[in-house]
Structures are given as C-alpha cells and as structure tokens.
Amino acid sequence: MRFKLIAALAAGLLVAACESTPEVVEEDDSAGAVEVTEEVVVEVDPIDPRSERYIEEVLGKRVFFALDSSVLNARSQSTIRRWADWLSEFSDVNVIIEGHCDERGTREYNLALGDRRANAVKDHLVVLGIDPNRITTISYGKERPLVLGHTEAAWGQNRRGDLTLS
C-alpha cells in the first residue's frame, strides 16, 4: 500500500520528463480561419520498481553521516524507511549495506567505524520489520571514497552508507 503511494508520487515527479510533446496542428490561414488544436499527451511511464533506476531515483542509494558518527539523521531515516517499505514489498530480494568513511582517520579505526555505520543502517531496517537475515553489511573503511578532494564537502560525501541489492 505504502509502496503504491511512492510509485504514484514518483510517476508524478517524472511527468515533466515524459514524452509529453504538445502537438500543434496549424491549418492554412489563407481562408482567414485559424483553428489551433492542442493536445497534450501524458504518458505515465512508471519506473520498474525493481530497476536500478528506481533504486537510485526513488529509494535513494545513500545515507550520510557526521564526522566520526554513526547516528542516522532525519533524512537518512526517511531513506531507510523507503527501503524498508520496498523490501517488505519485494520479499525475495536481499540487501547489502556498505559502510564508508572519509580519509581523516587511521585505516584500522575507519574499518571499525565503517562497520558501525553499516550496522546502524541495518539495525534501523530491522526495527522497521526487515528480517536481519536479508541484510548483509561490509565495511570499506576509507578505501572507497565516492568523491576525491580534501574539503569538508568531499569528506561529507564520503562518510556514507551505500545500499545495494545482493
């Protein structure tokens, strides 16, 4: 039920991008009469909810963390809620959660912190009713940055949990 709501919402958002080219028919105006017929065709083309595109655009593949923290903020929690609804809908699919860190931290500590972040996401999914056996976690520490650079912006992008299907 909840899922259908999300799908409808997604479709609505995508209207602008769909094949809705206005069709303008102009007739010869030599007769003095101009008749313009405008027909807007809205093709509602819902994304396959099992597609990579759906996961990327509707569910959201990432949650982000503050420095040296594994606390889920409100935005992260709503992302995880969408995942929980989706995983409830598609009970044959399992999920992998990757924990990542920014480059500021020693290698070994960051492996542990990445594990803690991945498990924070997992624990929230379990609270929302997802079977823990459907969730695997892995830490990549600071080994797989999403973006490069040595700025707060880059670091903020790299302190993350990535959700993918297994």
Add this chain to the structure above:
Amino acid sequence: MIARVTRFFLVGVVSAALFTGRADAQLDVGVTEGRADPVPIAVTDFNGVGSLADLGADIASVVKADLEFSGLFRAIPPGAFLQDPASLGEDAQPRFDLWRRSGAQALVTGWVSTESDGRIRVSFRLFDTLAEEGLVGFVFRGSEGIWRRIAHKVSDAVYHRFTGEGGYFDTRIVYVHEEGPQTALTKRIAVMDYDGENHRFLTSGDHTVLTPRFSPTIQKIAYFSYFNETTPRVNLLDLATGRRDVLGDFPGMTFAPRFSPDGSSVIMSLAINGNTDIYVMNLETRTIKQLTDGSYIETSPSYSPDGSRIAFTSDRTGQTQIYVMNADGSNQDRISWDLDNRASYSTPVWSPRGDLIAFTKHIPDSDWAIGVMSPEPGEGERLLAFGDLVEGPTWSPNGRVIMFAHETYGFGEDTERVIKSIDLTGYVERTIRTQGAATDPAWSPLIP
C-alpha cells in the same frame, strides 16, 4: 588551509662528544638526544681482483648509503682520499695521518675474494683515525647473490660500534603499493629491502589488501584482505611456500592483525554487529580468546616486547585514545592524555625495546602527527613528524627509527602518498624508496 602544529623537539645535551682530538677520545654517537654533527667517515671501495673490484665498489656504495641514511655519518668523497685504498692490505695499518688530513674521523676498508666453493668472502675493518686503532672487523661469507645483505651487515656492525645499539640495515619492509585512480585504487602487498632494493609483489591486486605485518621470524605476513568479498578477514601468507590462509572462522570482519613477540599467536580485531573488540588466536591450537568487550571500537592492538601487555585504541570516551592492558585483557588503563584534551590518538605500536609506544595523533582542524610516549599514563609524549595525514608507525628493530605512511595534499584532488622515516631525535627524516605510491609500512626485525 591547515594550521601547522608548532614542532617541539626535546633538545637535550648533545651527548655525541666525538673525537675531541685526543688519542683516547671516546667513540660514541648519541642516537636519541640532541642534534649531533654527523661523523665524517671514509668508506673505501672494497678491494677485489677483476670483476670482484666492481662488487667491492658496489658494497662500499651500499655501506655509505646505509650510514648516511642514519644521519649519524657523513661520507667523505673519494676525491679527498690521500692514501690509495688499493694499497691497503688486509693486515696493513692505514696512514692515519693522511686519513685525518682528508677529514675522516673514521675509516672503513674492505676486501672481497672468492672461496674455493664459489661463495664470496667479504672482510672489513673499521678504524678510528684519531685514536689510530682498529675498532672492529668481521669476515662474512655467502653466495654472491646476497652481497647486499653482506653490505648491510657491514653497516650494522659499524653502526653498532659507534652507538652501542644494534643496527637496522639488514632488514626488510613490507608495505601496500597503490596504483590507479584514487576512487578505485589497486592495492598490492610488496616486500623489499629497507632501502628499496629486491622489490617484489606478494599479492596480485585482484583484491584490496591492507596493513601487512611480519611475523618475528619474517617467514609469515599477516594482513587484511577483501579476498572473501562478503566478509573481509585477516589472511596469513607464508613467504617460503607462498601458501595463503584465512586466519580463523570468525562470525564477522577480522582486521588489524599483529603477531605476538614469540610468533605463537596473532592478535586482531573482530567486528560483529557494529561492535569491534580485540581477540587473540593461537596459531597452533587455533583457540581464540576475547580480550575486550563493551560497545566501543577497540582495535590496533600491539604487544609489548615481553608479551605481558597490549597497547590498543579505544573510543570508549567518545574519542579514540590509547590504552594499555595486561595480555589477558585485565587492568585496562588509558595512557594518552593531551594537555587540552582535544586530540585523538590511535595506532599504538610498542617499541622493540619496550620503553616507548609510537602513535598517530590528530588535533582537530590541524595537522596529523607521529609521536612517541611512555607506556605510563600521560608521560613522555614527544611529537616527531607531521603531515596532512600521517599514520601507522612501525619501529626499526633497534627502536631508534620509525617509519610511517605520509600523505601530502596537493591542489584539488592530488595526494602524494609515500613512506617516510624519522629518528627519535626528530631531526633525521627520510623518504623511503618504493615503487610508486605507498602506504601501510611494516619494518621487519633483523633478518635471521
């Protein structure tokens, strides 16, 4: 962009009272305190006949490079020599007056020959040109293929005679070699002599590998690998056989391995359900013992050289700090105490001498530092080296020099990653020769 940390060095009395000109001058070089002028030393090409003359010159150049690496010696250029080294027989007295006039306070000469069994024989003599006496001399025999090791042993003997400490030149480094785009680095474990020679790769690069560490006999390497793509673990590589094993069947990621001083077990971290604790595994019996508990990150364990205590990192205060506990996990005591209580500390590594613990320190909004402290709470902290990011210290076998990973942030996305060394005076910093970008160094004991 990043405020530089003011560098404090413990500048003690210069204890290296060298060659005061009297014939009975004490030959002594301080290796921990103050800033001593390097001892001017003449190292002649080792004498040899035919092709052995080239080998003799190669050996001399390795010895010179070793001694200069230490920062305790300065090699006199051969052009300044006033006595022809080729005229020096194995039992001859050098013309000490000529060597003094060429500026040398010490002289190393040597000879290379071939034994009847095909092995090479290398002998050397170290002389004090002021006291006009021989100080030490050795004969080494070995296959020609290991001539570099023989040269390093000559350097170790000279270093030992001057400092009273064991040397660290006949050693190896294992490290993580990096190449490719930064967001998808290929990481391979490589092993080499401490000076970058005899470099070879130990892993293929198919899986990310981190933090290799030598066993005490240098026959095995414990490291972290994503070979198991769902649960990365500590792996054990046998250098003699090339055999690789996953260490133990743990219910989660294992990482941060280090051998016990007797080589019988490996201590490491295990992460389960977001909680990381320290475990020790006996390699013979495969029994496992948990040493820490609680819902904190406890990692980077390192044994004291007598095996009785373990230093480790914990974030139980909300910030990573260094703790020491007994080998059974009892009596956990925090030892890192920053004056402002702002800094975080991690990766403690116990010196082979037992007197100091090297660490990584990070002061928020500032540089990173490598330093040493006493194993007693809040005592003896000294910072030795700094960088945009430095981490992961590893000790020379004599506990006088530390290597570490050093990152320099360039413009934009560029990062230079090298391995550096710093001695305990904080004055002698070197960049270690590696093949390309490098991190996660581990320094071997003296090769058995």
